[in-house]
Amino acid sequence: MTTDAPALFTDLYELKMLEAYLQEGMTAEAVFTLFVRRLPPQRNYLLACGLEMVLDYLEDLRFDEADIAYLDSLGHFSTRCLEALRTLRFEGEVRAVPEGTPVFANEPILEVRAPLPQAQLVETFVMNQIHLQTLLASKAARVVTAAQGRVVVDFGARRMHGVDAALKAARAFHIAGVTSTSNVLAGRVYGLPVAGTMAHSYVQAHDDESEAFRAFANVFPDTTMLVDTYDTLDGVRRVIELSRELGERFRIAAVRLDSGDLAQLARESRALLDEAGLQRVQIFASGGLDEHVIADLVREAPIDAFGVGTSMGVSADKPDLDIVYKLAEYAGKGRLKLSADKPVLPGAKQVFRIVEGGRAVRDVIAGADEQLPGRPLLELVMRNGSTLPRPRVTLDAHRRYAQQELALLPDAIRSIEPAREPYPVEISAALAEHQRSLTARIEAAAASR
Amino acid sequence: MTTDAPALFTDLYELKMLEAYLQEGMTAEAVFTLFVRRLPPQRNYLLACGLEMVLDYLEDLRFDEADIAYLDSLGHFSTRCLEALRTLRFEGEVRAVPEGTPVFANEPILEVRAPLPQAQLVETFVMNQIHLQTLLASKAARVVTAAQGRVVVDFGARRMHGVDAALKAARAFHIAGVTSTSNVLAGRVYGLPVAGTMAHSYVQAHDDESEAFRAFANVFPDTTMLVDTYDTLDGVRRVIELSRELGERFRIAAVRLDSGDLAQLARESRALLDEAGLQRVQIFASGGLDEHVIADLVREAPIDAFGVGTSMGVSADKPDLDIVYKLAEYAGKGRLKLSADKPVLPGAKQVFRIVEGGRAVRDVIAGADEQLPGRPLLELVMRNGSTLPRPRVTLDAHRRYAQQELALLPDAIRSIEPAREPYPVEISAALAEHQRSLTARIEAAAASR
Numbered sequence: 013m014t015t016d017a018p019a020l021f022t023d024l025y026e027l028k029m030l031e032a033y034l035q036e037g038m039t040a041e042a043v044f045t046l047f048v049r050r051l052p053p054q055r056n057y058l059l060a061c062g063l064e065m066v067l068d069y070l071e072d073l074r075f076d077e078a079d080i081a082y083l084d085s086l087g088h089f090s091t092r093c094l095e096a097l098r099t100l101r102f103e104g105e106v107r108a109v110p111e112g113t114p115v116f117a118n119e120p121i122l123e124v125r126a127p128l129p130q131a132q133l134v135e136t137f138v139m140n141q142i143h144l145q146t147l148l149a150s151k152a153a154r155v156v157t158a159a160q161g162r163v164v165v166d167f168g169a170r171r172m173h174g175v176d177a178a179l180k181a182a183r184a185f186h187i188a189g190v191t192s193t194s195n196v197l198a199g200r201v202y203g204l205p206v207a208g209t210m211a212h213s214y215v216q217a218h219d220d221e222s223e224a225f226r227a228f229a230n231v232f233p234d235t236t237m238l239v240d241t242y243d244t245l246d247g248v249r250r251v252i253e254l255s256r257e258l259g260e261r262f263r264i265a266a267v268r269l270d271s272g273d274l275a276q277l278a279r280e281s282r283a284l285l286d287e288a289g290l291q292r293v294q295i296f297a298s299g300g301l302d303e304h305v306i307a308d309l310v311r312e313a314p315i316d317a318f319g320v321g322t323s324m325g326v327s328a329d330k331p332d333l334d335i336v337y338k339l340a341e342y343a344g345k346g347r348l349k350l351s352a353d354k355p356v357l358p359g360a361k362q363v364f365r366i367v368e369g370g371r372a373v374r375d376v377i378a379g380a381d382e383q384l385p386g387r388p389l390l391e392l393v394m395r396n397g398s399t400l401p402r403p404r405v406t407l408d409a410h411r412r413y414a415q416q417e418l419a420l421l422p423d424a425i426r427s428i429e430p431a432r433e434p435y436p437v438e439i440s441a442a443l444a445e446h447q448r449s450l451t452a453r454i455e456a457a458a459a460s461r
Numbered sequence: 462m463t464t465d466a467p468a469l470f471t472d473l474y475e476l477k478m479l480e481a482y483l484q485e486g487m488t489a490e491a492v493f494t495l496f497v498r499r500l501p502p503q504r505n506y507l508l509a510c511g512l513e514m515v516l517d518y519l520e521d522l523r524f525d526e527a528d529i530a531y532l533d534s535l536g537h538f539s540t541r542c543l544e545a546l547r548t549l550r551f552e553g554e555v556r557a558v559p560e561g562t563p564v565f566a567n568e569p570i571l572e573v574r575a576p577l578p579q580a581q582l583v584e585t586f587v588m589n590q591i592h593l594q595t596l597l598a599s600k601a602a603r604v605v606t607a608a609q610g611r612v613v614v615d616f617g618a619r620r621m622h623g624v625d626a627a628l629k630a631a632r633a634f635h636i637a638g639v640t641s642t643s644n645v646l647a648g649r650v651y652g653l654p655v656a657g658t659m660a661h662s663y664v665q666a667h668d669d670e671s672e673a674f675r676a677f678a679n680v681f682p683d684t685t686m687l688v689d690t691y692d693t694l695d696g697v698r699r700v701i702e703l704s705r706e707l708g709e710r711f712r713i714a715a716v717r718l719d720s721g722d723l724a725q726l727a728r729e730s731r732a733l734l735d736e737a738g739l740q741r742v743q744i745f746a747s748g749g750l751d752e753h754v755i756a757d758l759v760r761e762a763p764i765d766a767f768g769v770g771t772s773m774g775v776s777a778d779k780p781d782l783d784i785v786y787k788l789a790e791y792a793g794k795g796r797l798k799l800s801a802d803k804p805v806l807p808g809a810k811q812v813f814r815i816v817e818g819g820r821a822v823r824d825v826i827a828g829a830d831e832q833l834p835g836r837p838l839l840e841l842v843m844r845n846g847s848t849l850p851r852p853r854v855t856l857d858a859h860r861r862y863a864q865q866e867l868a869l870l871p872d873a874i875r876s877i878e879p880a881r882e883p884y885p886v887e888i889s890a891a892l893a894e895h896q897r898s899l900t901a902r903i904e905a906a907a908a909s910r
Binding site: 018020022024025026027028029031032033035036044079083088128132135136137140141143144147167170171172173174175176177178179180194195196197199206207209210211212213217218220228231232235241242243322325326327328331332333335337338339347348349454457458 | 467469471472473475476477478480481484485487491493528531532535537577581584586588589590592593616618619620621622623624627628629643644646648649655657658659660661662665666669676677679680681684690691692695771775776780782784787791797798799903907
């Protein structure tokens with residue numbers, strides 16, 4: 013299955029560090045924090061997504077004999093290390109925000125607490141999967157916002173980055189509020205609604221557009237007809253002719269416009285259809301759409317549904333997030349890195365979201381053991397390497413939760429336009445003091461050399 | 462295995478068209494052409510890549526009983542169609558440019574000739590895989606050009622779009638000339654050189670940077686030391702101290718700089734190392750690199766190797782190509798689509814590359830049966846659904862071929878700066894005439910209605 017997560021999907025340095033940690037006896041507990049350092053200027057918030065894949069991976073993590081033989085062939089690893097990998101199981105704890113939670117810069121999306129070699133080893137896969145789905149859910153939430161309740165169909169499989177991306181994207185899009193996907197495998201794997209009708213090639217393969225429409229309506233009476241293969245408005249006229257020809261048997265649900273000036277063509281198509289008494293035939297638009305184009309079309313044209321492909325599928329305006337997985341604690345001591353301009357908050361953490369009058373007004377990042385006002389966002393989801401029973405495990409529950417949490421955001425933050433002021437995220441007094449004292453200690457140690 | 466290509470990885474409309482084609486008896490041969498309509502402004506050429514995955518997919522294409530049961534549950538498909546899918550095998554022909562061939566806008570990368578339902582069905586996967594690897598090989602070729610012979614290591618797995626992308630990327634990068642990858646699974650699956658040493662977390666987990674370096678050198682004597690966890694130049698000084706401590710046993714190969722002003726830090730690190738008699742310790746740079754940053758660093762600083770992550774891994778400046786798979790012929794007749802601004806060249810095609818004085822001077826896109834001067838780029842690689850034996854099937858052979866073909870390109874086209882004039886691509890007189898007459902015929906048919 014394409015959703016497999018082989019243990020070897022890791023960076024070589026994770027394994028080399030594991031070898032060194034074992035030789036040094038450094039197997040005490042570590043805490044790593046996964047977070048996004050900075051939001052892209054085009055994003056006012058992110059929608060956390062992908063946790064389930066991480067939990068499945070951690071539960072199933074095993075090196076098989078072929079993996080061990082391959083690692084042995086590299087010549088980097090001791091017999092003792094290879095033996096440890098052969099029996100390695102993830103035995104740690106995971107705390108995470110639920111899938112569908114809006115998050116901001118520096119807020120932990122997930123924290124792993126486990127013996128250092130294990131916690132380090134899983135970095136690559138954990139980052140890869142949370143990055144992918146958070147990136148794509150965040151983009152899709154903007155598209156859904158722009159569509160203002162209209163249908164949004166995921167058409168992206170053909171230009172997304174590989175099979176895994178296209179599958180996980182359809183899942184993340186569902187959580188973000190997208191209506192359905194064209195991706196049949198995603199439909200099967202995740203139980204998502206699937207959608208799709210015809211391509212230009214179908215019309216072209218027939219000698220005549222009317223003949224193509226007639227034939228397709230015969231097989232799929234309540235389909236959507238793609239009308240722009242030759243001339244969009246002529247295409248609409250042929251659908252109208254078909255309605256006269258079929259009479260009572262005409263059940264075409266929509267026409268799809270896929271090129272040209274979509275707003276103008278939608279208005280003219282609507283007028284032609286209405287004039288012919290086909291008010292119930294909807295207008296479906298596609299072709300190069302993103303949230304900004306959709307917002308304009310919603311304002312200007314009578315469009316009922318949008319098919320969105322590449323722009324959403326690769327998050328084209330920002331195809332990566334500055335996501336990191338950083339050591340925050342080892343052997344009970346907070347850990348920092350002082351590299352220029354890349355601060356890390358030490359220790360295990362919690363995020364409190366303060367809601368006033370039905371709106372989120374600010375978040376506070378605090379130490380994991382602090383009790384502050386507001387809802388704590390991180391929940392314990394895995395202990396001793398086993399996933400804990402949780403509410404909201406179905407995709408539809410994640411989707412409802414995401415909609416509910418998005419509705420709490422200030423309008424300016426939920427907007428697809430850049431917010432003038434970022435959503436307020438504070439650091440608790442105790443956590444700030446921890447960071448200050450630890451920084452001072454490291455700098456003093458360096459200066460005393 | 463993550464490289465699986467399930468038959469259900471397709472858009473729903475491909476299957477609905479297949480149902481309609483079967484009911485209409487439209488099973489004559491079709492030709493589809495895969496090409497990129499426009500090069501992005503940031504790319505002077507593309508490097509075609511990913512063909513092997515397509516051939517494996519076409520050879521192995523099977524719907525299993527669970528797939529059929531899922532499709533049945535959707536309620537769209539007739540028993541006859543499901544039965545046809547149960548026994549469906551790809552029986553067609555594929556002509557394609559070899560992996561590692563530089564290609565330009567409108568040039569066929571691949572053509573499929575098969576019974577219409579089959580040729581249509583495979584669209585989604587074929588596009589997805591050629592898009593992914595061509596996109597990433599094209600980006601990587603620019604990075605390799607900028608590095609001017611220096612080592613380039615792929616560090617991208619953590620932020621690439623999923624497991625499939627990270628695996629196939631490492632493969633595409635190898636063809637494009639990247640030296641090695643951090644991705645262990647890619648190393649195993651594709652036999653690629655793997656590389657990597659330590660993360661900041663390794664240094665942080667120790668109470669002292671010197672202690673961390675000493676411990677790691679004890680386990681991996683000829684490693685690269687990451688020196689920027691606290692202060693880069695102090696980190697270099699600690700490596701120098703270690704060299705004095707270890708004497709003859711000191712074998713550290715390089716220091717890695719991952720933050721700050723890399724050019725300045727590289728010059729200062731080089732000076733410190735040289736002064737200490739450590740001329741053979743190399744300087745490795747990473748952290749937010751792309752081809753432009755690397756070109757500047759190569760000019761300004763004594764850097765021996767580059768670790769490149771997200772920018773190359775997601776092709777961040779342009780994460781998608783305007784790639785399409787268009788019907789060009791059905792039942793022996795050329796096919797066109799007239800949608801505004803999206804022309805298609807009809808019929809099966811060939812591309813001839815004309816080389817003069819050791820440099821490619823222009824390409825000519827022609828009909829598949831034309832014999833023109835120059836090297837024909839498309840080769841027959843699959844017949845009756847079976848891959849033909851070919852030369853250059855190893856990845857290293859693809860890599861050598863890519864380097865040889867890239868060396869033929871004009872300097873301005875190979876450059877990472879936008880070329881003032883695009884590489885000349887002409888359309889043969891016969892093909893242009895075919896397109897003209899077919900367009901006229903379709904327009905006349907539309908006007909006569």
